[in-house]
Amino acid sequence: MAQDVLNALTLGSLYLLFALGMSLAWGTIGILNFAHGSILMFSAFSAYLVVREVALSMPVLLLIGAAVGAVLSLLVQVLAFEPIQRRAKDHRQAELQILVGGIGIAIIPLAIAQHITSSVPFGYSGGTFRVDTYDLGFVRISNVQIVTLVAAFGLAAAIGWWLKAARPGLALRGIGVDPEVSSLMGVDRRRLALLTMAVAGALAGLAGVLLTYYLGSIAPETGDAFLLKAFAAIILGGVGSIAGVVLGAVILAGIETFVLVTTSGTWAPAIAFGVIFLMLLVRPNGLLGRQEVRRT
Amino acid sequence: MNSGSRIGRRKALGSAGALLLAVGLAACSSPSDSSSGSGSGGSGGGGEGLPDTVTLMAINGLTGPVAFAGTNAQKGYDLAVEQVEADGLLGDTTIEIEYKDSAASAQEAASFASQAITDQKYTAILGPSASAQSTAISPLVDQAGIPTVYVQSGSEGVVTGDYTFRLTPPAASYFDIAGDYVEAQGVKTASVLFNSGNPTLVQLGQDSVPALAEDHGFEVVSTAGVEATQQDFTTPTSQIAGDDPDAAFLMVQGPQYPVAITQLRQAGYDGVLVGMSAAGAGNLSSAGEDAAGFVWPTNFTADQEGESSQAFVDAYREKYGEDPNNYAAEAYDAVWFIARGLAEADSADRTALQEGLAAVAADGFSGAQGDITFDGNDARVPGVLVQWDGSREVPLSTDGS
Numbered sequence: 182m183a184q185d186v187l188n189a190l191t192l193g194s195l196y197l198l199f200a201l202g203m204s205l206a207w208g209t210i211g212i213l214n215f216a217h218g219s220i221l222m223f224s225a226f227s228a229y230l231v232v233r234e235v236a237l238s239m240p241v242l243l244l245i246g247a248a249v250g251a252v253l254s255l256l257v258q259v260l261a262f263e264p265i266q267r268r269a270k271d272h273r274q275a276e277l278q279i280l281v282g283g284i285g286i287a288i289i290p291l292a293i294a295q296h297i298t299s300s301v302p303f304g305y306s307g308g309t310f311r312v313d314t315y316d317l318g319f320v321r322i323s324n325v326q327i328v329t330l331v332a333a334f335g336l337a338a339a340i341g342w343w344l345k346a347a348r349p350g351l352a353l354r355g356i357g358v359d360p361e362v363s364s365l366m367g368v369d370r371r372r373l374a375l376l377t378m379a380v381a382g383a384l385a386g387l388a389g390v391l392l393t394y395y396l397g398s399i400a401p402e403t404g405d406a407f408l409l410k411a412f413a414a415i416i417l418g419g420v421g422s423i424a425g426v427v428l429g430a431v432i433l434a435g436i437e438t439f440v441l442v443t444t445s446g447t448w449a450p451a452i453a454f455g456v457i458f459l460m461l462l463v464r465p466n467g468l469l470g471r472q473e474v475r476r477t
Numbered sequence: 478m479n480s481g482s483r484i485g486r487r488k489a490l491g492s493a494g495a496l497l498l499a500v501g502l503a504a505c506s507s508p509s510d511s512s513s514g515s516g517s518g519g520s521g522g523g524g525e526g527l528p529d530t531v532t533l534m535a536i537n538g539l540t541g542p543v544a545f546a547g548t549n550a551q552k553g554y555d556l557a558v559e560q561v562e563a564d565g566l567l568g569d570t571t572i573e574i575e576y577k578d579s580a581a582s583a584q585e586a587a588s589f590a591s592q593a594i595t596d597q598k599y600t601a602i603l604g605p606s607a608s609a610q611s612t613a614i615s616p617l618v619d620q621a622g623i624p625t626v627y628v629q630s631g632s633e634g635v636v637t638g639d640y641t642f643r644l645t646p647p648a649a650s651y652f653d654i655a656g657d658y659v660e661a662q663g664v665k666t667a668s669v670l671f672n673s674g675n676p677t678l679v680q681l682g683q684d685s686v687p688a689l690a691e692d693h694g695f696e697v698v699s700t701a702g703v704e705a706t707q708q709d710f711t712t713p714t715s716q717i718a719g720d721d722p723d724a725a726f727l728m729v730q731g732p733q734y735p736v737a738i739t740q741l742r743q744a745g746y747d748g749v750l751v752g753m754s755a756a757g758a759g760n761l762s763s764a765g766e767d768a769a770g771f772v773w774p775t776n777f778t779a780d781q782e783g784e785s786s787q788a789f790v791d792a793y794r795e796k797y798g799e800d801p802n803n804y805a806a807e808a809y810d811a812v813w814f815i816a817r818g819l820a821e822a823d824s825a826d827r828t829a830l831q832e833g834l835a836a837v838a839a840d841g842f843s844g845a846q847g848d849i850t851f852d853g854n855d856a857r858v859p860g861v862l863v864q865w866d867g868s869r870e871v872p873l874s875t876d877g878s
Binding site for chain 2: 184185187188191192195268290295296299300301302303304306312314321323348395396397398399402403405406407437438441442445446447449450
């Protein structure tokens with residue numbers, strides 16, 4: 182039982198790591214970036230290309246992943262999303278074009294990684310970090326599992342605090358409520374949008390490297406596979422709420438783990454998404470979505 | 478603007494939710510010399526009835542998620558074309574292959590097939606690796622009467638009529654060699670983990686392994702499915718480690734293997750691990766030593782015995798400077814199969830070629846995969862057991878030596 186709970190929390194932390202950056206950009210500057218999975222994968226892939234040549238430690242690879250993710254995300258914002266926003270007739274059209282544009286952009290890094298790896302999985306066996314497992318009697322846990330859990334919930338707490346207490350975070354929440362009034366109040370929307378996308382990309386990069394460490398290896402298509410789950414966690418928790426994303430990720434992982442443990446496993450995604458559907462019927466804005474919007 | 482923004486986001490949220498739910502609820506020596514049947518030693522060989530050039534269309538995913546299969550197949554095709562020409566099996570006739578990249582799209586594949594059907598310059602089609610694409614093509618080519626030779630594409634609905642052939646034997650057809658191995662290892666209990674989104678893997682997990690258990694005297698104590706794109710195997714591997722069977726059969730997709738094996742070992746499981754051919758083609762490289770000892774039956778490995786197999790491997794190494802994998806071997810056999818069919822028919826007419834291919838299939842031949850026989854239009858090979866030694870796959874006898 183304790184092992185199942187730990188497994189569910191670990192899976193939830195993987196979904197959370199992926200969803201944090203995506204939720205931050207969507208809930209504040211209104212950008213639903215479907216290239217997020219590709220940025221995650223390519224950041225991890227870039228770290229792999231480096232560690233293949235030089236044996237580096239986990240912190241260094243995390244820095245590389247975060248830097249590559251931030252740069253990629255900024256490039257996407259400057260080269261694709263900003264031009265879309267400038268040319269779109271209204272906000273709604275811009276949102277939809279960004280959504281479709283993100284799907285298109287995602288194909289580029291995916292194709293590059295697929296070409297270089299021939300779609301064979303890659304990992305960090307060339308690095309200095311080694312996985313150790315500790316048997317505590319009632320539960321078995323690895324060092325990389327601990328790092329993943331601490332990083333996911335720690336980052337979620339840090340971002341939640343930043344949005345509530347730091348000036349840029351407060352300004353971002355202001356944009357999330359009313360971009361026009363925020364501008365009139367002196368908020369530099371473009372600068373904050375760039376900052377948000379850089380942070381979101383860095384989170385994707387961190388998530389990609391941690392994910393690769395935890396799973397041992399990932400394939401170029403891994404980002405796409407997580408995209409749907411992260412998206413589900415955000416919708417379930419409520420767009421714009423960091424606490425909601427945490428809750429959504431843990432609930433989704435909890436349901437999946439429960440189904441895997443109690444059945445043959447085949448029905449895990451169907452049951453998980455069925456439960457989400459029922460939850461959304463009762464709370465269409467997600468579990469914590471409404472409270473967050475009112476508060477901001 | 479404020480309300481517009483909120484409404485827009487709400488609508489986007491609604492659209493996104495609908496999308497989410499829809500998806501969530503809703504996959505050397507010449508080979509002709511080693512022919513055991515027809516081929517250059519058969520009625521062909523002169524190519525008097527053949528045109529100067531026989532054009533084939535190869536439809537395959539050269540980009541996208543199955544690019545690893547498509548690009549390796551392309552190498553096998555190209556090598557075989559060179560060898561057929563050098564061998565003189567078709568006289569002065571040369572084979573020309575036009576490559577069409579269907580990426581991950583069944584619609585694209587069907588569109589290319591339609592083009593090949595209507596353009597009479599194409600004598601035959603080398604079909605896609607992905608079952609979803611092949612099942613879209615098969616009804617078209619069978620009805621139009623253009624011979625189509627597939628590699629991979631292991632699902633039902635691919636070999637559907639006289640004009641469709643498949644050079645990749647179903648994994649279940651040679652899986653029995655894994656039974657001899659686990660029996661030699663003294664296995665009495667086993668767990669099964671399979672990918673529930675892939676028909677071949679479902680068949681292996683739900684039918685082949687239980688049948689193996691019955692034939693080789695072990696009991697399947699647990700069977701669990703994972704979704705098609707499963708990334709984290711922490712829970713299912715913990716369950717297997719908890720059950721602690723003598724062996725665990727992992728029937729998952731290629732990129733899932735290193736993760737499943739690594740997490741199984743981290744969960745404390747140290748029993749016998751058995752997989753299937755998708756574990757090959759370099760997929761275990763990232764697992765390294767964690768996957769050492771992992772065993773799987775396959776239709777081809779670069780170090781397998783057999784004159785025709787080693788002739789292919791030597792030629793491949795010389796041309797590309799690397800070891801061939803099963804995708805290249807199957808593709809190589811597919812082109813030689815068509816070349817033998819052309820020699821048998823002594824004609825590039827589609828109907829004549831189909832009859833020539835049927836004759837070759839009836840006799841079988843020796844190729845990269847060893848001695849190839851056919852069950853109808855579907856290839857069969859003896860198969861070979863291989864083991865990951867921590868850095869590469871090596872052949873293994875069924876007693877584990």
